[in-house]
Amino acid sequence: MKTMTVRDKHVRLDQEKIEKAMVILKAKTETETIEKALELVIEADILKEMRRKSMDRILARRKKLRPVKGDVADWIREGRKERDRLYGG
Secondary structure, X not given: OOOOOOOOOOOOOOHHHHHHHHHHHOOOOHHHHXXXXXXXXXXXXXXXXXXXXXXXXXXXXXXXXXXXXXXXXHHHHHHHHHHHHHHOO
């Protein structure tokens, strides 16, 4: 289980923003609202980092592939013809 360090903080915040966030997050207290908002920011950052790593892996694999010779549009046209022949397009 993760240990939590809790400290009293005295900050000046926009009350209107807190009230809007309370409704959006369905929080009962201002503290709960701020906790939930912080958790969302942290989760968003984790997801962003996961997407970045995934994209890095995709780009690394793409670099290893040989470039396609010829006109790619021809491949697409041939694929469409084959699709139409098979499935009656």
